[in-house]
Amino acid sequence: MTGGGPLLPEHVAALPLTKAVFQEAMRLYPPAPVITRQVEAPFSLGGVSLKEGMVLYVPIQAVHRHERLWERPDVFDPTRFLGEAARGRHRYAYLPFGAGPRICIGSAFATMEAVAILAVLLPALRLEPVSVRAPEPTLKITLRPKQPLRMTATARA
Numbered sequence: 001m002t003g004g005g006p007l008l009p010e011h012v013a014a015l016p017l018t019k020a021v022f023q024e025a026m027r028l029y030p031p032a033p034v035i036t037r038q039v040e041a042p043f044s045l046g047g048v049s050l051k052e053g054m055v056l057y058v059p060i061q062a063v064h065r066h067e068r069l070w071e072r073p074d075v076f077d078p079t080r081f082l083g084e085a086a087r088g089r090h091r092y093a094y095l096p097f098g099a100g101p102r103i104c105i106g107s108a109f110a111t112m113e114a115v116a117i118l119a120v121l122l123p124a125l126r127l128e129p130v131s132v133r134a135p136e137p138t139l140k141i142t143l144r145p146k147q148p149l150r151m152t153a154t155a156r157a
């Protein structure tokens with residue numbers, strides 16, 4: 001991948017599938033599964049009157065698995081984020097970094113970092129889950145696996 005040399009920014013840019021794998025993992029398991037907003041001035045949303053001071057929950061994880069927004073929503077399929085498949089999707093169907101004026105300022109950095117880490121680790125190590133059961137998520141400020149996510153790491157030849 002790097003020809004044995006150090007990982008450079010151009011390597012990261014040349015790994016669209018690795019990036020798609022990260023994006024798909026964040027769709028199924030968004031680290032921030034819920035964000036909140038407080039109503040500043042009364043308004044109506046979908047026929048519901050919202051009063052000043054009310055707290056609204058934006059259920060990011062539920063949006064990411066909504067069957068009207070995603071085909072086979074519970075299936076891990078990174079190709080959703082490649083080429084044509086990604087075009088035409090509603091802007092707010094995928095919100096791992098939030099949206100609007102307060103969108104995560106670190107989103108590009110976090111994505112680049114994740115791709116870089118995967119690009120260094122995966123060619124060197126084969127990672128296999130110890131358990132065959134899918135991880136059970138739990139909310140502890142951020143979304144985490146309820147039980148430790150044990151993996152076996154084997155050096156690749």
Ligand code: HEM
Nearest residue numbers: 031032035036096097098101102103104105106107109110
């Ligand atoms: C996978 C990694 C990350 C995820 C999933 C994530 C997610 C989010 C989300 C959902 C928000 C919006 C919160 C809201 O609207 O209430 C946010 C805001 C923010 N994030 Fe991240 N973040 C990540 C990494 C980072 C990194 C690496 C940095 C800094 C280098 C960062 C800095 C910030 C800051 C400063 C805000 C507040 C922005 C504002 O309110 O104007 N985040 N993040």
